[in-house]
Amino acid sequence: MKAKRQKSIAEKAAWQVIVVLLIAMIITYTIAFFVVFKMVFSVNNTISLTALDLYTDYLTEYSNNNHVSIDKNISDKIIQYGDYICSKYETDYIYLYTIDEKSSSITYVATSVLDEKNEENIQNHMIDRHVECELYPDELAVWHGEKKSATITVDNNLGHEITTIALIRDCNGNKIMAGVETSYDYISGKMIKMFSLFALPITLVLICIGLSIYYFMRKRISLPAKEISRKMQEYITDGKQSKSKLVGKGTAEFSMIADAFNSMSDDIKNYVESIKRLSEEKANRNAEFNIAAEIQRGFLSAPEFENEACSIKAMMVPAKEIGGDLYDYIPLGNGRYLVVVADVSGKGVSAALFMSMALTLIRQFAKMGLAPNEIMEKTNNALSENNSRMLFVTAFIGIYDCNDNSFTYSNAGHNLPYKIGGGLKALDNSHGVLMGLFANEAFSSERITLNPGETIFLYTDGVTETLNKEKNFWGVDGLEEALRSYKPSCGASLVEYVYDKATEFSENVCRHDDMTMLSLTAKSNVDLELDFDIHEFEKIKSEILKLAVPHPMKLNLCLVAEEIFINICSYAFDGKSPENEKIGFSLAVSDHVEIRFTDNGQKFNPFDKIEVTDYCDEDFQVGGLGRFLSSSLTDDRKYQYSDGKNIVTLFKYFEEENI
Amino acid sequence: MTIEKKETGKEITLKLDGWLDAISAEKFTEVTEEIGEASAIILDFEKVEYISSAGLRQVVTCAKKAKDMNAEFSIIKVNKEVMSIFSLTGLDKKMSICSD
Known part of the structure; x- marks a missing residue:
């Protein structure tokens, strides 16, 4: 999903x-607009109020002459003064008038206008002009x-006007109204003028400021930032370093970022190379270790x-690729077999070499x-000679001689x-010192009997x-x-079995030491x-x-054996004893006992159709009892008929009660 | 195997010594066949350490003979190994067999 495009900084x-400047401008203009209005009102007000004194004389004169025939000089003077005020304050029209409430009419006394155009419009309003009109409250x-x-708003032939009026009184109580008019057109004209003079340039300046800020930000921030992100993107997507270095355009911060990026990218390159080199070295080393x-x-x-004399089984489970454990067995000839298990101190290459x-x-x-x-003594002397690293080895050496069923260790x-x-017995005699450290050490040896069926179990401390x-x-x-719970069956x-039990105990916890075992079982046949x-x-x-x-x-x-043998004698040749025929008997002992009979008699499987129970009825009739017994007292049985021979094999395992 | 025959009135005790296998069973048969009349036949197994099916068969024959002449039949002083064979075959439930 592509992210929504975001605006650049x-x-x-x-x-x-x-936006901020526009808002400020609008606020300024609004304030200015109200200021102009207020200004107009206050100008009008000022004029109408300050004019009071001036007109008071004129009012007296006007009243005394009963509103008629005013001295032309005075009248002109008033009008001239009004004109002066009009031009000075840019007021359209200043006029004096009286009100007749009864006839709802006004009578203009004197008028002054701003310019020629207005003069034409108000010529009818000249002195003593009587006009009926609506009077404002x-x-x-x-x-x-x-x-x-x-201040009131009126519409007349001059247009939409703002008029400010004030009452003029003289000492005699005569009164006259003075009015000052300014047109809305004038105000709006003034506003437009002001806008054209100030607002437009200000707006343009604002736009210029905005654009220059945009340009500055774009050049100094956006573009350098984009360039950096592009380079980084390249680095990420291509997974390789761009050949050209990143140049930190824009501000000092971008230079810093670019420098940091360049140095980081160099560092990464170096790290990647060194990791590659290391893993190659490690792979090589591992390969060498494996070899x-x-x-x-x-x-x-x-x-x-x-072979017929003994059975040897060994197992070595290394903790690392290379360990210091060893096992070995050597048939020495003449029915003698050497077994050895040893453990070199330490692990790794040195231990392996020493081993x-x-x-x-x-x-x-x-x-x-x-x-x-003697083997111990000579080996110890040889190892002690050149052993600068002071490595040592613990070892057990034993020789089984099947001629006299002896085991010397x-x-x-x-x-x-x-x-x-015959029970589980630790071979605790003849415990000597370890080999490799002390030369000329004497070792003793011990001799025990190892009968067929008995086993010697050797191991290293990795097991325990x-x-x-x-x-x-x-x-x-x-x-x-x-060892006690083991059953060959x-x-x-x-x-x-021991390995399985140890693994069961460890619950798959990683092995930290080699585990070596060797078993020798004496056999006879x-x-x-x-x-x-x-x-x-x-x-x-x-x-x-x-x-x-x-x-x-x-x-x-x-x-x-008796039951099977008697059975063969009785039935193989229908109870006859053929002179040239023989019954083969074989008795083999290893970790179990195996009895085998072979005969050339008629085919007969002694283990067929044996009823397991009730061999003795009320009249003590017994049958198949021997076959039942031989079957009950063995752990396993096999019957085979091949080459015209019945081969019956019986297996008896050494169970705990037999040991 | 040697068999020592002891008669106390009408009670006959046969003291067996050795293995009661197929070979010695023949001798045991001879001895049992010689028994003419008795009110009780007792087999002393103290010195018997081995009995095979041939031996068992002769013991059964002897027991049958005792039954026929309405004599009591019992086997005494049976050792552990031999007793296990009697148990295995179920004979210990058919006749009086005890280990002392």
């Missing part, structure tokens, strides 16, 4: 000046002496590792077949890892220092609660080939009893 000012009032003088972060992530091993160095050293010494504490000032299985909106730490308690791995003989169950039983799991769980596993 020059137009406005000129118009305002003109004011005229009579003056005649009777009730008023000193009066560095990518290289750093490349140092780390894949987040998942699994890379620490990682390289640890890997180097680990591959030499050293024990965890050494801790350099790092958060205590947990062993999960997860903050929520109330600025509370998740803490060791939060972590332990999460939930589908997520332990590290994923036994495969047996069994004959179709129920006595072969002893072998199954002995393998299950060897497991490092809680005793009630072993009993349940035996029961489940």
Whole structure:
């Protein structure tokens, strides 16, 4: 929507000046008009009153001679005097007369006129002319002496006239009226004359003043202001600086505005350039950071590792692009696996570089077949040698040996890892000093048993220092609660589960530290080939009893395995025992226990059509009881028939009561 | 599995020791079959820590035999693990089973 066009400041000012001056002029003229009228009245009045004395003599003479035969000399003298007054005061007509109320008539005694033209008009009004006419009330009032003088308007052969009359008396009581007439035409003529002499030039002067103000304002204010706004508009719409500088025409203020605008525009140009440069630099730096972060992530091993001996899952969530956390695992050969989690002090590039160095050293010494504490000692010495910035690293190194189910570890000032299985236990022995600051430090190591199914959980303080909106730490308690509540059956791995719980706690509050976790679960796997003989169950039983799991769980596993095994023996070949056929049995322990039977017998799904309740009627008839038990005492079951083989798999998870 | 048979008058107590699985169930069957006449058959499960469906089936057979000869039948001193199997199958509601 386009804004309504507004008047320029020059137009406005000129118009305002003109309007004000016009109003002033009108007021002045009105006042002048009334002054002229008043002037005429007062002149008339003065004449009529001052004439009294003069005419008194004449009146006596006139009365004595009974209104007739006046001395021509006196009469002429009077008339001459009247003429003199007329010309002096520009009065049309001065006359003396008497009034006869009875006949409603007046008799002119003497008249004087202004000029020749009037003289012709009033020649009939000469001395002793008797005229019948209407008498004005004011005229009579003056005649009777009730008023000193009066001004009345009359129309006669001279036109529209203003007449001022006064009564003249002599000592003898004789009286005569004196009248002075001035015509309206004279007044208007005088007014026009005055207007032409003064008003017109004044009006012209006013118009000139208005125009000059308009021109001045336009040149000095409007145009410079327009020029500035045009330049600014250009700057805004084109988004670029005009090549020519803005010149401050007009007044000093506009010069100041122009200077300010020019310097502002220069400043903006400089700022824009410097911002561009900065963002380019930042983009470059970010790109370099990202490359560095990518290289750093490349140092780390894949987040998942699994073989028949163990299962390793790791997760690193960096707070910035580059962090000082690291995790690693190395299969050392001969069933030995090294796991490490470390946290370098500080963040950013320095931390990342230090972390890379620490990682390289640890890997180097680990591959030499050293024990965890020896790796710590050598790494510590190497890091302490050239560490001018006094960076340090906390670390936990552990080696799992699946041959004897042992886990040997050494801790350099790092958060205590947990062993999960048979309860939750913090690995609080062998807590040494952090690495990188003190050379020749001795580290101890500790050895524990890690049975198949048991897990070691390593983490950095970013996990426990997860903050929520109330600025509370998740803490060791939060972590332990999460570790205790974890069930492998939930589908997520332990590290994923802990991460989810921490994220749930943080309510998406921005992470301020790296978060690194690693879990190692010891596994075992036994495969047996069994004959179709129920006595072969002893072998199954002995393998299950060897497991490092809680005793009630072993009993349940035996029961489940027995039911399925007896079932296969009884039905796979209709109760016969084929000599060349074998039953495959496999027992695998990781974070859960998996039992698998394979046979070549007739197709049979043991989990089909199991009635869940009432296996025992009044006559104690039981059927399908074994299948019911094996189904009830496992967490999950699978039946598969492929390549002419029945494959039955049973899953049992370590639940809290089993730990 | 070993089974110790104790007769007090017409009351027969069978003291079982070991796992009552498919293999040992056969022996248990033999012992139960030997029982000629009794007014009460008591199974002492104090030393039984394991019972499978084969074992359960023999317990049921024994209970049936007791019922046929109008003898009282009860299982005593059942431990926690075995009791949970009895509960799971609903047998604890069909016969007298107690943990002491």
